[in-house]
Amino acid sequence: AGAAGRGLAFAPIAPVPAAVDSFVVPTGYSWNPIIRWGDPLFAATDRFDPEHQSAALQARQFGYNNDYLDIIESKGPKGRSGILVTNHEYTNEGIMFSPALTAVEADEQRRVAMMAHGMSVVALERKHAGQPWTYRVGDPLNRRITASTPFTVTGPAAGSALLKTSADPTGRTVLGTLGNCAGGTTPWGTVLSGEENFNGYFRTNGTSTADARYGLANRPTGRLWEQIDDRFDATVAGNENEPNRFGWIVEIDPEAPNEPPVKHTALGRFKHEGANVIVGKTGHVAAYMGDDERFDYLYKFVSFDRFDKKKGPKARTHNKSLLTRGSLYVARFTGNSPEREITGTGQLPADGLFDGTGQWVALVIDGVCQVPGFSTDDALVNTRLVADAVGATKMDRCEDVEPSPVTGKIYVACTNNTDRGALGQEGATEPNPRVANRDGHIVEITETGSDATSVTFDWNLLLVCGDPATNTSTYFAGFPSEKVSPISCPDNVAFDVQGNLWISTDGAPNTIGYCDGLFKVPLTGPERGRVQQFLSVPREAETCGPVIRSEQSMVYVAVQHPGERGSWAAQSSRFPDYVPLGAPVPAGAWTGPRPSVVQVWKV
Ligand code: FEO
Ligand code: CA
Ligand code: CA
Numbered sequence: 001a002g003a004a005g006r007g008l009a010f011a012p013i014a015p016v017p018a019a020v021d022s023f024v025v026p027t028g029y030s031w032n033p034i035i036r037w038g039d040p041l042f043a044a045t046d047r048f049d050p051e052h053q054s055a056a057l058q059a060r061q062f063g064y065n066n067d068y069l070d071i072i073e074s075k076g077p078k079g080r081s082g083i084l085v086t087n088h089e090y091t092n093e094g095i096m097f098s099p100a101l102t103a104v105e106a107d108e109q110r111r112v113a114m115m116a117h118g119m120s121v122v123a124l125e126r127k128h129a130g131q132p133w134t135y136r137v138g139d140p141l142n143r144r145i146t147a148s149t150p151f152t153v154t155g156p157a158a159g160s161a162l163l164k165t166s167a168d169p170t171g172r173t174v175l176g177t178l179g180n181c182a183g184g185t186t187p188w189g190t191v192l193s194g195e196e197n198f199n200g201y202f203r204t205n206g207t208s209t210a211d212a213r214y215g216l217a218n219r220p221t222g223r224l225w226e227q228i229d230d231r232f233d234a235t236v237a238g239n240e241n242e243p244n245r246f247g248w249i250v251e252i253d254p255e256a257p258n259e260p261p262v263k264h265t266a267l268g269r270f271k272h273e274g275a276n277v278i279v280g281k282t283g284h285v286a287a288y289m290g291d292d293e294r295f296d297y298l299y300k301f302v303s304f305d306r307f308d309k310k311k312g313p314k315a316r317t318h319n320k321s322l323l324t325r326g327s328l329y330v331a332r333f334t335g336n337s338p339e340r341e342i343t344g345t346g347q348l349p350a351d352g353l354f355d356g357t358g359q360w361v362a363l364v365i366d367g368v369c370q371v372p373g374f375s376t377d378d379a380l381v382n383t384r385l386v387a388d389a390v391g392a393t394k395m396d397r398c399e400d401v402e403p404s405p406v407t408g409k410i411y412v413a414c415t416n417n418t419d420r421g422a423l424g425q426e427g428a429t430e431p432n433p434r435v436a437n438r439d440g441h442i443v444e445i446t447e448t449g450s451d452a453t454s455v456t457f458d459w460n461l462l463l464v465c466g467d468p469a470t471n472t473s474t475y476f477a478g479f480p481s482e483k484v485s486p487i488s489c490p491d492n493v494a495f496d497v498q499g500n501l502w503i504s505t506d507g508a509p510n511t512i513g514y515c516d517g518l519f520k521v522p523l524t525g526p527e528r529g530r531v532q533q534f535l536s537v538p539r540e541a542e543t544c545g546p547v548i549r550s551e552q553s554m555v556y557v558a559v560q561h562p563g564e565r566g567s568w569a570a571q572s573s574r575f576p577d578y579v580p581l582g583a584p585v586p587a588g589a590w591t592g593p594r595p596s597v598v599q600v601w602k603v
């Protein structure tokens with residue numbers, strides 16, 4: 001027991017077959033959406049009506065495809081107010097809009113999609129801690145950040161020639177944020193968000209090494225935004241560097257609604273999944289970050305300055321500068337078992353563990369590039385090329401990377417990599433031990449001396465995921481596999497106050513045939529490795545965000561892309577309104593799917 005209590009008690013749910021369009025929670029729990037795509041933030045009259053959507057309305061409504069989520073509870077009496085912060089990663093135009101009949105209509109749909117991207121900040125209220133929240137329309141903290149919100153660039157590459165465009169000759173102000181995937185709330189109360197698949201929004205000349213490495217090409221983009229705003233067409237003179245202004249970690253202060261959000265060049269540019277910060281023993285902070293691409297890398301940033309743990313505006317202002325100056329490292333893993341024992345099947349080596357040691361290899365130290373042949377601007381803007389040069393370890397798509405607030409150990413969700421071992425590609429290694437890795441795995445890292453600023457570490461695999469009923473290559477930290485919930489494609493991670501790891505998944509329908517879900521895994525004691533499913537999301541949705549408030553018996557998730565294989569005419573999910581077929585549709589509701597933030601509470 002102890003101060004944190006025994007935590008959230010639940011009997012694991014049975015896995016839910018992939019075609020089921022239900023949100024499923026354990027017996028004794030209830031759920032509802034706090035806020036859905038299209039819900040008004042600033043005035044109740046901005047009501048959602050998908051038949052008559054406009055860019056102006058969407059900019060005043062909750063965006064699409066919520067991913068990172070936090071619920072920041074105010075210190076006020078009895079936890080009755082809070083702030084919800086979420087990312088809106090991308091849009092699914094085919095299910096959001098009826099097919100455009102004219103070019104004018106098609107262009108307006110593109111503008112709506114731009115306004116459905118970005119982030120939302122939404123004030124919450126409730127009667128008591130542990131009770132469900134409602135959101136406050138028109139609260140002064142409510143905020144939308146979209147594809148056109150001005151961001152200030154910080155760090156050593158701010159103002160660099162690589163960031164200048166004809167519209168911004170200073171290279172210090174960028175319009176918008178795109179592909180915002182996971183993120184993290186900092187110890188000083190701001191929110192970080194990773195710009196992930198930014199390459200899909202730009203047409204470029206596609207001729208440079210960097211373009212090739214970042215997946216930028218000279219072909220029309222899927223959304224064709226370049227037809228209505230030429231900054232998305234980097235083949236146009238003066239726009240060449242516009243794609244360089246995306247792919248960053250951004251930081252927003254949810255308590256400062258009028259302050260411009262920032263993009264931090266000190267943390268490097270890649271397909272940033274997210275970033276999670278911990279204050280180290282020395283007071284310097286470390287940010288852990290994954291580059292979510294097959295065979296890409298794991299990174300760490302360490303601040304030059306120290307965290308100020310005092311309260312008040314002066315400390316907050318200081319702490320908000322911590323990510324502007326410091327050192328950037330990339331991970332190199334070494335296995336301790338002979339290579340011949342890593343067979344690619346997931347079978348454990350003779351020492352009984354996938355484990356070893358590792359090194360954080362410096363790319364930049366306090367604003368100075370450490371890799372011969374590259375400038376600091378190269379290292380920060382084209383980080384992948386510099387990390388390639390130092391022989392970083394190719395990983396199976398690092399998604400969320402998060403240090404445990406209880407132990408400081410770091411957990412890396414490697415979601416999958418079906419190309420491992422394919423013709424011309426790297427085969428199995430001890431940290432990525434399966435070829436054609438469909439189900440993914442979780443790496444556990446211990447910094448040397450439990451010091452977040454350390455440049456060496458030990459590691460082992462906590463989980464090798466899959467459905468143990470049908471897959472002989474799964475591993476659950478030694479826990480009997482017949483007693484766990486099947487799990488595949490780990491994506492986001494979170495911790496409860498007891499220090500248990502929670503994992504949400506993206507992709508399980510295609511690998512193990514079940515809907516994606518949220519899972520709890522104890523990390524210590526006899527239950528270490530016992531994966532237990534807490535909830536399941538509707539058909540074709542991904543489970544994102546998770547926020548675990550076990551002390552209040554509450555859990556929050558962002559349900560992303562429900563029914564994403566449907567179309568406007570044939571929607572494949574009815575989440576979360578579930579309006580009965582043939583019944584009148586209540587005002588502000590819809591019969592099609594709406595990405596939503598959901599709260600789960602104990603009844
Ligand atoms: Fe947007 Fe790597 O998931
Ligand atoms: Ca080993
Ligand atoms: Ca993700």
Ligand code: CA
Nearest residue numbers: 399491506542
């Ligand atoms: Ca994902």
